[in-house]
Amino acid sequence: MMTCLEETSVDSLxxxxxxxxxxxxxxxxxxxxxPTRVAVQDENSALTYAELFQAVHxxxxxxxxxxxxxxxxxxxxxxSWMIADLAGAFAETIVVPLPLFFSAEQLLHTAHxxxxxxxxxxxxxxxxxxxxxxxxxxxxxxxxHDASGQHKVGMYALSxxxxxxxxxxxxxxxxTSGTTGSPKGVxxxxxTMAQVANSLATAxxxxxxxxxxxxLPLSTLLENIAGIYTPLLVGTSTTLLPLNKLGLTGSSTxxxxxxxxxxxxxxxxxxxxxxxxxxxxxxxxxxxxxxxxDLRFIAVGGASVSPRxxxxxxxxxxxxxxxxxxxxxxxxxxxxTLRHRKPGSVGKPLQHVRVNFAPDGEIIVHYPAxxxxxxxxxxAAQSIYTGDIGHLDADGFLHITARKKNVxxxxxxxxxxxxxxxxxxxxxxxxxQAAVFGEAKPWNTAVLVVDAQATxxxxxxxxxxINQTLPDYAQVQHWIRASRPFTLANGLTTSNGxxxxxxxxxxYETQLNALYGEV
Numbered sequence: 001m002m003t004c005l006e007e008t009s010v011d012s013l014x015x016x017x018x019x020x021x022x023x024x025x026x027x028x029x030x031x032x033x034x035p036t037r038v039a040v041q042d043e044n045s046a047l048t049y050a051e052l053f054q055a056v057h058x059x060x061x062x063x064x065x066x067x068x069x070x071x072x073x074x075x076x077x078x079x080s081w082m083i084a085d086l087a088g089a090f091a092e093t094i095v096v097p098l099p100l101f102f103s104a105e106q107l108l109h110t111a112h113x114x115x116x117x118x119x120x121x122x123x124x125x126x127x128x129x130x131x132x133x134x135x136x137x138x139x140x141x142x143x144x145h146d147a148s149g150q151h152k153v154g155m156y157a158l159s160x161x162x163x164x165x166x167x168x169x170x171x172x173x174x175x176t177s178g179t180t181g182s183p184k185g186v187x188x189x190x191x192t193m194a195q196v197a198n199s200l201a202t203a204x205x206x207x208x209x210x211x212x213x214x215x216l217p218l219s220t221l222l223e224n225i226a227g228i229y230t231p232l233l234v235g236t237s238t239t240l241l242p243l244n245k246l247g248l249t250g251s252s253t254x255x256x257x258x259x260x261x262x263x264x265x266x267x268x269x270x271x272x273x274x275x276x277x278x279x280x281x282x283x284x285x286x287x288x289x290x291x292x293x294d295l296r297f298i299a300v301g302g303a304s305v306s307p308r309x310x311x312x313x314x315x316x317x318x319x320x321x322x323x324x325x326x327x328x329x330x331x332x333x334x335x336x337t338l339r340h341r342k343p344g345s346v347g348k349p350l351q352h353v354r355v356n357f358a359p360d361g362e363i364i365v366h367y368p369a370x371x372x373x374x375x376x377x378x379x380a381a382q383s384i385y386t387g388d389i390g391h392l393d394a395d396g397f398l399h400i401t402a403r404k405k406n407v408x409x410x411x412x413x414x415x416x417x418x419x420x421x422x423x424x425x426x427x428x429x430x431x432x433q434a435a436v437f438g439e440a441k442p443w444n445t446a447v448l449v450v451d452a453q454a455t456x457x458x459x460x461x462x463x464x465x466i467n468q469t470l471p472d473y474a475q476v477q478h479w480i481r482a483s484r485p486f487t488l489a490n491g492l493t494t495s496n497g498x499x500x501x502x503x504x505x506x507x508y509e510t511q512l513n514a515l516y517g518e519v
Contacts, residue, residue: 021171022194023229024090027053030235039231040079040238041266043245045150047079049235052086055146059087059153062144066093069117070164070173072110073219074098074127076242080151081218082228084120089190093118094166096173096185097219101488101495104130106175109182111136113374114173115164119156128156136160167371174221174327185374188221192330192368197229199350203337204270204297204321206234211294213239213268215246215259215277220495221331222301226272239266256284260292267294274302274497278320279309279426285316292317299323299335303498304400306423307344314343322346324400328370328384329353334398345397355398361389362404389417406501408439414473416444418501421474428462430454433486435504436476437512443477445515447508449485456481478515480508 027049030039035050047055063071071093075081088095096114098107107127110116111134119137121127131137142155166173171190175183200206214227218240231238243249247258254277263271273281278300301323313320323335324346333355336347349355354366367382389402402417409415418436421444425434430451438444450459459479467475486492486499492507493499505512 021089021190023190023197023232024056024086026233026235027056027086030232034235037235038237040082040240042079042240045079045148047146047151051147052083055083055151056086056090058146059083059144060090062142062155063087063091063093063118066118067091068094070094070096070114070166071118071120072096072098072114072116074100074107074119074121074125075153076100077214077218077240078151078242079240080122080153082238082240083146083151084153085218085224085228088120089171092171094170094173096175097221097224098127099175099217099219099495101217102175106183107131108134110175110185111158111160112162113164113182113185115160115162116158117160119158120153121156122152122154131156131158164374166374170371173374174224176327184376186221186327187371187374188327188330189368189371192370193225193229194233195352195368196330196332196350197225197233199352200226200230200332200335201234203335203347203350204230204299205338206230206236206270208234208236210234210236210269211239211267212237212270213241213246213263213266215248215271215273217243217495221327222325223272225331226299239268254280256280257288260284260290263292263295264290269294270297270299271295272299272301275300275305275309276303276497278305278313278318281318282309282312282316283429285318286312289316295319297321297338299332301325301332301346304419304423306427308424308427310343324388324398326365326384326386328386329365330368330370333365340397342393342395342397345393345399347398348396349398355392357391358385360404361391361401362386363388363390363398363400408437410438410444410473411440411442412473416474421446421470421476422499424466424469425463425476428466430459430462433482433499435486435499435501437501437505441516444475445512446476446479447482447504447512448479449482480511480515482508 030049031053036048038046039049039052040047071088073084136158138157138159145152167187169189170187172188173185175185212231214223216223218224247255296319298320300320305322321336323332325332333353334347334349340348356364363386365384369382369384387404388400389404390400407415407417421436422434425431431448433449435447492503
């Protein structure tokens with residue numbers, strides 16, 4: 001049983017418990033070596049390394065009965081989320097971040113799939129009523145708060161009859177956004193996540209002067225590692241704000257001016273963005289220029305990024321570095337850096353990663369790898385077949401050319417990677433999203449999300465111009481106007497912005513068939 005922080009030194013506590021989690025060790029050492037340095041802050045408060053360690057230790061003490069069991073976190077980005085995540089790791093529970101954007105069906109699936117025994121959340125969150133109606137929620141919840149009383153976590157024991165066998169050394173289960181209603185749980189060890197965090201610190205040249213702003217949900221593995229673990233390993237600071245304060249409301253609305261204001265107000269130096277968020281910033285800055293003198297490193301990933309968008313960002317002075325990764329590899333695999341940068345590539349593989357390729361060009365990533373999928377076979381070999389087609393160039397930069405399952409073959413026998421064509425289409429100011437199709441067809445078609453004010457003739461002119469930059473087999477000959485944006489809420493994108501092709505094709509099947517005279 002843990003003792004109170006006030007009754008023992010951090011050093012003696014660590015010696016007694018012998019924790020093997022490098023992130024927790026970094027936090028504890030920070031509490032000793034630089035106790036008054038700010039570790040995390042929000043709009044109204046801040047915790048030093050000593051205060052954060054004390055808060056994490058206090059909550060971990062209450063989580064001790066759940067050691068080795070699954071503990072879910074369902075909260076907006078906040079200091080409380082960070083404390084809950086670290087406390088779960090300190091108490092050696094299996095932490096399961098639950099995305100706020102998950103549907104009721106998905107939240108029930110994850111509770112059963114992971115065998116959740118405890119839920120860490122806040123009063124009034126809709127998940128409580130959902131779990132209550134499903135008979136999962138026990139009575140008599142507990143409440144935890146830090147010494148200041150500003151950061152609170154509700155602790156709700158769950159009556160979960162579903163037995164779950166976790167792969168050995170599982171410390172976290174992160175759920176992929178998935179292409180179906182039942183996303184997979186990826187089981188990761190603490191060591192794998194720490195390796196990725198350490199490599200990110202090296203690649204980004206992280207320093208004590210850095211202030212990272214978490215823009216993506218903390219339930220996203222990339223932000224969890226880059227926004228919490230990497231700063232703690234370096235000994236620097238994280239800024240956590242509710243997503244609506246950053247201009248992210250719901251699953252499809254982004255007010256770029258709010259994010260820009262927070263980047264400037266908090267003198268942020270590093271952040272992680274999806275391509276769609278970067279596009280929003282670029283569009284806003286092109287029309288309303290503003291300076292961000294402190295910002296030095298923006299990592300962009302989650303989906304393919306057009307080289308022309310990167311050039312527009314660079315012209316505005318945005319320090320953008322494209323990367324690539326997947327949950328099965330603990331998040332980031334490759335990243336462009338200040339020293340090694342090549343636009344159009346996703347950077348060089350990080351220092352802990354080895355990459356090679358299958359005969360068909362599929363990227364294979366070797367160590368670290370996940371422990372396995374929850375409910376599936378344990379990951380025996382430390383190799384992940386990514387499903388992405390790519391290559392390393394002569395300088396060692398990784399290039400992603402297509403998603404293996406998305407490549408289609410036209411009736412003329414030409415292979416087309418739709419992501420490539422879609423990147424070019426979306427550089428038109430009038431085209432916001434695109435989905436390209438053409439399997440076994442003589443020409444390619446597209447479903448386009450365009451400006452409401454844009455006329456069909458204007459879009460036709462844009463397509464003609466873009467087609468001149470593409471080989472004939474990749475050109476889009478006909479298109480239809482989408483009736484609504486592709487969003488997470490309507491099931492047409494994943495959480496990181498990747499379009500769900502099968503869902504889009506099914507939604508517009510009649511109109512697409514009509515373009516080929518098939519009715």
